[in-house]
Amino acid sequence: MVGEGSERDYVQSIERGFAVLLAFDADRPSPTLAEVATATGLSRPAVRRILLTLQKLGYVAAVGSRWTLTPRVLTIGQHYAATHSFVETAQPHLLRLAEETQESASLAQLDGTDVVYVARVQVRRIMAVSVDVGSRVPAYATSMGRVLTAWADASVVDAVLAAGLPRLAQRTITDPTVFRDALHRVRQDGYAVVESELEDGLLSAAVPVRTPDGGVLAALAYSTTVGRRTEEQIVEKVIPLMQETAAAIGEDLRLLGGTRRLDAPARDGFY
Structure with a gap:
């Protein structure tokens, strides 16, 4: 049935990617890599890889030692309204x-x-x-x-x-x-x-x-x-x-x- 799955169908990397995106909030609008790692409980190497992947996809940008979300993340919400x-x-x-x-x-x-x-x-x-x-x-x-x-x-x-x-x-x-x-x-x-x-x-x-x-x-x-x-x-x-x-x-x-x-x-x- 659509919507049902076992643990084998669970993609942990996607969970971690969303955890990193959700680490950006009013208290952390432009966190450092270390701050994202602390907020998510993930290791710094894992956070670095995720941030670099999100950067390549256009969802985050690096500003010195800090990271910020880009306007592209707004399109995720637009897809909800569109569907x-x-x-x-x-x-x-x-x-x-x-x-x-x-x-x-x-x-x-x-x-x-x-x-x-x-x-x-x-x-x-x-x-x-x-x-x-x-x-x-x-x-x-x-x-x-x-x-x-x-x-x-x-x-x-x-x-x-x-x-x-x-x-x-x-x-x-x-x-x-x-x-x-x-x-x-x-x-x-x-x-x-x-x-x-x-x-x-x-x-x-x-x-x-x-x-x-x-x-x-x-x-x-x-x-x-x-x-x-x-x-x-x-x-x-x-x-x-x-x-x-x-x-x-x-x-x-x-x-x-x-x-x-x-x-x-x-x-x-x-x-």
Whole structure:
């Protein structure tokens, strides 16, 4: 079956190559070879060979004794969007939601025990860390993750709990029983609102985006701060807009059927 394989099919060199690429982050934007080796746990000779290979392929560049990523790495993410037409389909709907609410709108999917932003329209920066397409946040402490895990298989919930629920902010849910109860409420309500669980003062909401057959494809999220909105205001005024937007995305997906891309005209705006 496609997607299944034994240990014999596992290519360790590819794993190490990705480990080296992922060693470049906000804390290490231009690391030395030794710093990459420390971050990955690989030997310096192995890291050197991998970096030289990535350099030849055009994904990294040497600057003196340090290394940097090149713009070519961005094409990896572009391939995801190109092969997942729903990202492009959702973009004009995210723009419209951001314009109507004057707050950031995002689309995210579950990846292991994290959620990954696959599309985003950012109106203002409200989080301490920069959030862009490709950013990862823990599923258990976010409205997006709450929605995605609420309708996921029991094994996914078990994996999230097994990874731990460390406290990230003043209201982070750290008790497994309370977390399961929260997921039950999300399934009952059809949406999630999370306040000060990922960061103090961060207030977010999410609703499911469903496939034509009713499965949950992604989470549509809205984020603001407690100084700008209350949970009650979000439930009363924002959630209905989000549910309409999610339904519109789902309807577009149904109408597009097997179409891979949506060739929509460019949309003017200040975002």
